[in-house]
Amino acid sequence: MKHVIFTFTLAIAIAILLMIPGHISAADKYQEMINCDLHAGPCTQSLSETTVTLEVTPRPVKALQNLSFKVTLSGNQVISTKAPYIDLGMPGMNMGPNRVQLKSAGGNSYAGQGVIVKCPSGRRTWQATVTIPGAGQTEFIFDVIY
Amino acid sequence: MLSTETLFLLYLSTGFTIGFGHCIGMCGPIVVSFSLNLKEKSILIPQLLYHLGRIGTYIILGGVVAAAGSLTIITANIDTIQKGVMIFTGALIMILGLALAGWVPLGRVFGDHSSPVGFISKGFGKLVRQQSTLVYLPMGLLLGLLPCGPVYTALLGAARAGMEAGSTHRGVLTGMGLMAAFGLGTVPALFLVAKLADMGWLKSRTIIYKIGAVLMIIVGFIFIIKAIRY
Numbered sequence: 161m162k163h164v165i166f167t168f169t170l171a172i173a174i175a176i177l178l179m180i181p182g183h184i185s186a187a188d189k190y191q192e193m194i195n196c197d198l199h200a201g202p203c204t205q206s207l208s209e210t211t212v213t214l215e216v217t218p219r220p221v222k223a224l225q226n227l228s229f230k231v232t233l234s235g236n237q238v239i240s241t242k243a244p245y246i247d248l249g250m251p252g253m254n255m256g257p258n259r260v261q262l263k264s265a266g267g268n269s270y271a272g273q274g275v276i277v278k279c280p281s282g283r284r285t286w287q288a289t290v291t292i293p294g295a296g297q298t299e300f301i302f303d304v305i306y
Numbered sequence: 307m308l309s310t311e312t313l314f315l316l317y318l319s320t321g322f323t324i325g326f327g328h329c330i331g332m333c334g335p336i337v338v339s340f341s342l343n344l345k346e347k348s349i350l351i352p353q354l355l356y357h358l359g360r361i362g363t364y365i366i367l368g369g370v371v372a373a374a375g376s377l378t379i380i381t382a383n384i385d386t387i388q389k390g391v392m393i394f395t396g397a398l399i400m401i402l403g404l405a406l407a408g409w410v411p412l413g414r415v416f417g418d419h420s421s422p423v424g425f426i427s428k429g430f431g432k433l434v435r436q437q438s439t440l441v442y443l444p445m446g447l448l449l450g451l452l453p454c455g456p457v458y459t460a461l462l463g464a465a466r467a468g469m470e471a472g473s474t475h476r477g478v479l480t481g482m483g484l485m486a487a488f489g490l491g492t493v494p495a496l497f498l499v500a501k502l503a504d505m506g507w508l509k510s511r512t513i514i515y516k517i518g519a520v521l522m523i524i525v526g527f528i529f530i531i532k533a534i535r536y
Contacts, residue, residue, distance in 0.1 A: 224381045224458070254327040256320055256459035275377055277458035280332070280392065280536055306536075 190251055190285035191303075198302045202232075205290075205298040209236035212290055214246075214300050222305045223278040229260050231290055233268045242293035243270050250279060251287050251301060276304050310480060313467060317460065317484045321491020324456045329492050330499050335525040336449060337500040339399045340442070342518045343406055349504050352442040353497055359446020361489030364457065365482045367450075371461045372468025372481025381458070388453040389533050395449060396529030403522030406515055453536060460488040 196203035202215035213232040221227065231244050246260040260274035276286055288300045308316065340356060341349050371377050404410040464484045468477035503518075 224378055226376075226378055250455070254324055254456070256324055256456040258459045258462060275462055277455050277462065278453065279455040280453045280532055282532060282535055
C-alpha cells in the first residue's frame with residue numbers, strides 16, 4: 161500500500177512539474193504573437209498599399225458566442241468583385257476550417273457573422289486571417305476570453 | 307455554396323487531417339489507455355466500438371445543431387456536462403493506470419475477468435461484468451461529449467449546412483451525415499496510435515506496463531486539471 165501511495169504521489173508531482181513550465185512557455189510563445197487587442201476596439205493591419213481594419217463585436221471577444229465581424233478597407237485598394245473573407249484558427253494548432261463569409265456593408269466595409277470555438281488546452285490566442293481576393297492576406301492575432 | 311457531396315468529402319478529409327494533426331495529442335491518451343489495459347487481447351473490436359460510440363455522439367450532436375441552426379445555443383446548455391465528462395475521463399484514465407500496474411485490485415478493467423473488490427471496483431465491475439468488449443460502445447458515446455475545438459468547428463459547419471438545406475428534415479440529415487464523415491475521418495489516426503501502444507507482441511511487458519501506468523496517472527491528472535480550468 162505504501163508503494164502505491166508513493167508512486168501515486170510521485171506521479172502527481174511529476175505531472176505538476178511537467179505542466180507548469182509547459183503551460184507557461186506555450187502561453188508565452190503564443191501570447192508574444194498577439195498583434196491586436198480586439199477587446200479594446202478595432203485593429204488595423206497593412207496589406208501592401210491597403211489598410212485593413214477588423215472589428216469584432218460584442219466586446220470583449222468571447223469564445224462560443226455569436227460574433228459580428230466587420231472588415232473595412234482603405235488606401236489604394238485592389239478592385240475586386242469578390243468580398244473579403246476571414247479564416248479563424250489558432251496559431252500552431254489545427255482547429256479545422258472556420259470561415260466567416262463577409263458581405264458588403266456599404267462603402268468599403270464588409271460584415272459577417274461567426275463563432276470562435278473553445279480549445280480545452282486552455283490556450284486563448286486566436287488568429288483571424290483576412291483574405292482580400294486579388295490583394296492577399298493579413299493576420300490579426302488576438303486574445304479570446306473563454 | 308458547396309454541393310452536399312463536396313461537403314461530405316471536405317468533412318471526411320478534414321477529420322483525417324485533424325486526426326493526425328490534433329486528435330493524436332488531445333485524445334491519443336484515451337485510446338492509448340484503452341490499448342494498454344487490453345494487454346495481450348486484440349484491440350480491434352474494442353477500439354472500433356469506442357469510435358462507433360464516439361461517432362454516434364457526433365452524429366446526434368450534428369442533428370441537434372442542424373435542427374437548432376446554431377452551435378452556441380447547444381454549447382451553452384452542455385457546457386457543464388462536458389466539464390463533467392472531462393473530469394470523468396481524467397479519473398477513468400487514472401484508475402485504468404492504477405489497475406494496469408495492479409495497484410488497484412481491478413485487474414484489467416475492460417473486457418477481462420476481474421474480481422472486483424471495494425466500492426470503486428464494484429462500480430466498474432457492474433460496467434464490465436457483461437464480460438464483453440461492448441462496454442467500449444457506451445464509453446465512446448460518453449467520451450464523444452468531450453469538449454474539442456475541431457468538433458465544435460465541425461458542428462458550426464453542420465449547423466450552417468443544416469440551415470441552408472431547405473427543410474428541417476433535410477437539414478438534420480445533412481448535419482448528422484457531415485458529423486459522421488468528420489468522425490470517420492478521425493479514426494485512422496487514433497487507431498494507429500492505439501495500435502502503436504498495443505504492447506501485446508512484447509515478451510517482457512512488466513516494465514512497459516508500469517511506465518505506461520505512471521504516464522496514464524499523469525495524463526489523467528492533467529485531464530482533471532484542464533477540466534477544472536475549462
